[in-house]
Amino acid sequence: MSELGKLLQQLTPRDGFTETRLAGVRLFKASRPIPRCPLIYDPGICIVVSGKKIGYLGGKSFPYNADNYLVTSVTMPFECETQASPENPVLGIYIDIDLPLLHELIAQLGQDHEVTVRSDNVLPRAIGPALLEPEMSAAVGRLLKALQSETEAKILGPGLRKEILFRALQGQQSPVLYALASHSGNFARVARALQLIQKDFAENLDVDRLAQQAHMSPSAFHRAFKEVTSDSPLQYLKKIRLSKARDFIVQDGLKAYVAADRVGYESPSQFSREFKRYFGQSPAEMMRELRIA
Secondary structure, eight states: OOHHHHHHHHHOOSSEEEEOSSTTEEEEEESSOEEEEEEEEOSEEEEEEESEEEEEETTEEEEESSSEEEEEOSOEEEEEEEEOOSSSOEEEEEEEOOHHHHHHHHHHHOTTSOOOOOOTTSOOOSEEEEEOOHHHHHHHHHHHHHTTSHHHHHHHHHHHHHHHHHHHHTSTTHHHHHHHHOSSSHHHHHHHHHHHHHHSTTSOOOHHHHHHHHTSOHHHHHHHHHHHHSSOHHHHHHHHHHHHHHHHHHTTOOOHHHHHHHTTOSOHHHHHHHHHHHHSSOHHHHHHHHHHO
C-alpha cells in the first residue's frame, strides 16, 4: 500500500465516510465491492489513493483511482462502481469546493494565468477526472498528516485545503472550475438553475421557470443544461427527487408514501415505479436488504 494509503488507513477505522478535524474534508473507505448504482456527489475534489472507482455518465465511463482524481463542480447525479476488497480497500479523501476560496484563488492568479476556457459554444462537463500530478499527491499527503493532529489540522489544514484547490486549478479540470467561478457565461447560468433545483426540488419546477432563473431562452437553456449534466432538466430533477427520497427512507426511516410526498410526487404508485426503475429495487426491498446487512 502507498504512503497515502497507509495514512488514510490510520484515519478511517470503518467503512463509509469519516468526518475529520477540518470542515469540508471527509475521508472514505470501502473494503468490499459495490456494484454500479446511482449516487450524488456535491461539488468537490475526490482523491482515491487505494482501490478503484468507476463513474458512469451519459453513456461514458471514467475511472478515478491512484492515478486520477475526480472534480465535481456542481451537484451531480451519476452512477458509480466500487472495486475493493479487504486486502485492497478503496481509501480516499473528499474535499468540498469552497466557492469564495475558488474566487479568491482565481483573483490571485490574475488574467495572465493561461487556462483553456472553452467558449459558450462548447460547455465543459460538470464532472470529470484529472491526472494526479506529483504536486497534488504531495499536498494531499501533507493534509493527511496534518489531520492526525488537532492543532495541525486547525493551523495548517485551511492552507493545505487551499493548496489542493490551487493544484486542481492547474490540472485537466481547470476549465470547469474557471467556468464555475465565472459570474457570466452559460455554465454559470446553468449552475444557478441547479441551485434552484437543490433548494426547491419538491416544488412544481418546469423548464420555463428554470430557464428564467438562468436568464436564457428555454431552448438554449435545455441545450446548455444537457451539455453540463448529460441530463435534461426534468431528468435531473427526477434523479434529485428520487435520491432525496431514498435518504428520507433509509436515513430518516420515513414510509415510502411520506417520502414521495415530501419530494414532490403526487402519485405514490408513480413514485414506486420510478424509484424501482432508477435504483433497481423498491423502497421495501431496499430497506429489507439494509436490515439483512
